[in-house]
Amino acid sequence: MAGNIDRAALAVAVRAALEYHCPGSRTELRGSLARGTADAFSDIDVDWTVPDSPFPDCLTGVAKALGTVRPVESLRCDPDFYRSDRRRLLFVRFTGVSLFWRLDVDVRTESVAEDPHYDVRNPAARARDDEWSPAASALANAVGVIKAVARSRADEAHGLLNRGFARIDEDDGATGDWFGDVTRLARAAARHDSALADLAARVEELATQRAGREPN
Template sequence: MSVGTGYGFCVVGELNPGALTVALAGCLGVQAADVEVAGEEYDPRTRHWDAAVSCGCAAAAGDVSWVLDVYATERVVAPPGSRDLARGLAAALGRVVVYEAQPYQSGACWVAVPDGRTVRGRLYDPGDVAGREGFVMDAVESPLPAFPGARTDFVYEALSFGQGRDFGQALRAIASALRSRCPEGRLELRGSLAGDAYDRYSDIDLLWTVPGERFAAAVAGAGEALAGALPLLTARSDPEFHDAADRRLLTYFFRDLPLFRRLDLDVRAATPAVGPVPTGGGWPLAVSALANAVGAVKAVRRGRDAETVRGLVERGGARVGVTERASGRWADDIARLVDAAERADPGAGELAGRVRELVTGQLG
C-alpha cells in the first residue's frame, strides 16, 4: 500500500485559507483544486478525502497563530522535506513558519522566514511555561521581529545531538565568554553549524558583531576572554584583514576540544571603528601549516576528492619549506607536513603532537 508524507507546521500572523491553498499547491506541485484546507469548523462528512493534499488548520494562542497538519498523498511526486516545504510556504505566504527539528530535541525547532533564512529556535507547547498561555518561543539563534519576547541564544541541546554533551557545554562556554566581554555584541553561527549539515568534523564558525567603539577592545580581548573559559592551545589572526578598519578573522585551537573543533571567530564592527585596532595576534606559518594538516585529515575522513586533499597538504607544506609533491599516501604526506612544521617552529610542538595523534587515530 502506498504511504503519503505528513508535515507539522506552525504559522505566525493572519492566514487566509485561499492563500494557503495556493501556497501548498505551488510548493507541492499540484493543482489548487487538488488541495483541501480544512478549518476547525469543517464537517468531516463534507471533507474532500480524495484530495492529493489535505491540511488541517487550527487557531493557536501565544507566540504562534496557527497549527497546520499537512498530509501529501502518494499522488504528490517527490514530496519535499520539511525544511524545503516550510521555506516555500514562508516565501509564498509572507509569514514565519515553524517546523520541528528532526530528531526531536527538547522543544528544538526551525523557523523559516520569508527571506529564505532558517533559524533554530526553542518552542514550548501550551502549558509548559508557568505564567504564559499558549505556545512560547523561548529562544531563537538570530533576532526575529516575529518573536520579540524570545531570547537570542544558541539552541545548545539541538547542536549537541550526535556530537556529545561536552560539545554543547564548550559552545556555551565560548558564547558566554564573548558575551561577557562585550554584552552589546551579537553572536551568530555561521558555516555548517548554522544549518543541519554539520558533523563531528565541523569547525565552530561564529560571527561576532560589536559596536564600533568596542571593536578594538573586542579584538584585543577575545583571546583572554576565551582562555578564561577553555584553555587555549594556539591563537592566530588572518593577515588578509589586518588592514581592515572594521574586521578581523581570529582562529583558536583549544586544549580540551578535538582539533576539528577549532573556532573561527569573524569579528566585525557594526558602526565605524573608533581608535587603533590591533591585529589580534600573529600568523605563525607553522601553526597555519598544522591547520592545513588538520583540514587534510578532515577532507580524507569526509571522502573529499584527491585534489582537494592534495591542495591542503601542499599549500601547508609550502609555508614550512616542503617542496615535494604529495604522494597520495595521505597519512605519510600529512605526517611529513607535521614534522616540517615542528622543525620550522619548535614552539608549535604541542600542536604538532596533537596533530600526530589525530593522524594516527583517524588515518593510521
C-alpha cells in the same frame, strides 16, 4: 572523539562569553552547526559583530574572555586581516578539545557587518611576515587534510597538502599517501617553528590514529 565535551554546548557558551565581554555586540552561529549538517569533524564557526568605537577594546582580552569557557591553548589571527581597522578572523584552540573542533570567530564592526569582502586582499590589512606563523597555518592545513580524507574529499585533501607545504617553502607535496603526507607536513612545520613541536606531534598522532580507521 572529545571525551564528554558537548560541542553544541561549547558553542553556546562561547557566544555568551563574547557578548558579555563586549557589551552591545552580538554573535551568530554559522557553518554546518548552524545548518544542522555538522559531522564529527565539523569545527565551530561564529560571526561576532561589535560596535565600531570599542572594536580595539573588544579584541583586547578576548583570550581571557574565552578562557572563562575553557582554557585557551592558542589564539591566532588570520594574517589577511591582522591589521584591519574593522575586521579580524580569529582561530582558537581550547585545551582538551579535539583538534577538529577549532573555533573560528569572524569579527566585524557594525559598519561592515554586511560586507563579507571588507579588507579582502587589502595589503594594508595584512600582517607583516614577523607577525604570524606560516607553520601554524601549515598545521591547520594538515588537520584539514585528515578531515577531508575522512569525508572522502580527495581533491580537497590534495589542495590542502600542497598549500601547506608551500606556506613553509617546502619542496614537497601530496602523493596520495595521505597520512604519510600529513606526517611529513607536521614534521616540516615543527622544524620551521620549534614552538609548535607539541602541536605537530599531536597532529602526527591524529594522522596515525585515523590511518587505522580509513579503508585502504
